[in-house]
Amino acid sequence: MEFRELIRERYSVRQFDPRPVEPELVDKVLEAGRLAPTAVNYQPQRVLVLDTAEDMAKLAGCNKYTLHAPMALVVCYDRTVSWKRSYDGHDMGEVDAAIVATHLMLAIHDLELGATWVGYFDPETLKSTFCMPDSIVPVAIFPMGYPAAGAKPAGHHDKRLDLAQTTVRHSF
Ligand SMILES: Cc1cc2nc3c(=O)[nH]c(=O)nc-3n(C[C@H](O)[C@H](O)[C@H](O)COP(=O)(O)O)c2cc1C
16 A cells, blocks of 8 residues: 555554454564664564464453454563663663554554554553563554454544644744
C-alpha cells in the first residue's frame, strides 16, 4: 500500500477474526520493527510474541484489552541497553520502543492485518505473568489478527485536530 494511503486508512482494529496469523506474516511485521531507528542504534527493543491460546489466556488474565485477538505482540525495551542522555540522564528507551511499535503497527496494517496499540495495563502484573526480568520495561501491547468482517474504526477515529492547533512556528 502506498504510504500516504496507509497512514490515512489505518485505524485501531478492535474486532478480530479468530483465524490465526500465518507465521510468515508475523515475521514480516517483526522485520519492520527490526529496521526501526533507535538512539545510537543501541536497539534496546525486545518484542514478546504471544501466539498460542495459552499465551492469550495469560494475557487476558492481566489486561482487559486483549480484544479476543488470536495473538499479540508486547513491545518492551531493556533499560540496561537503552541510551541515556548525558545532560539529564533521560532514558531514551521508551522513545525507541515507541518508534519500533509504530513500525510494527504500520506493517500490520500494510499486510491487511489489524491491531490496537494498548497502553492501559498494569506493568508489574504483565511483567510477573511473562517472567520479564527487572530490566525489561513493557511499553505497548498489540492484540492483532485479521480484522473481523464487520470491523470498523471507533467513532472518534476521524477526530484529528487541525494542523494549526498542533503546529508551533518559531517559538512557543
Ligand atoms: C500510546 C497509546 C496508548 C493507547 N492505549 C490504548 C488502550 O489502552 N486501549 C485502547 O482501546 N486503545 C488504546 N490506544 C488507541 C487509541 O485510543 C487510538 O489510536 C486513538 O483513539 C485514535 O484512533 P485510531 O487509532 O483508530 O486512529 C492507544 C494508542 C496509543 C498511541
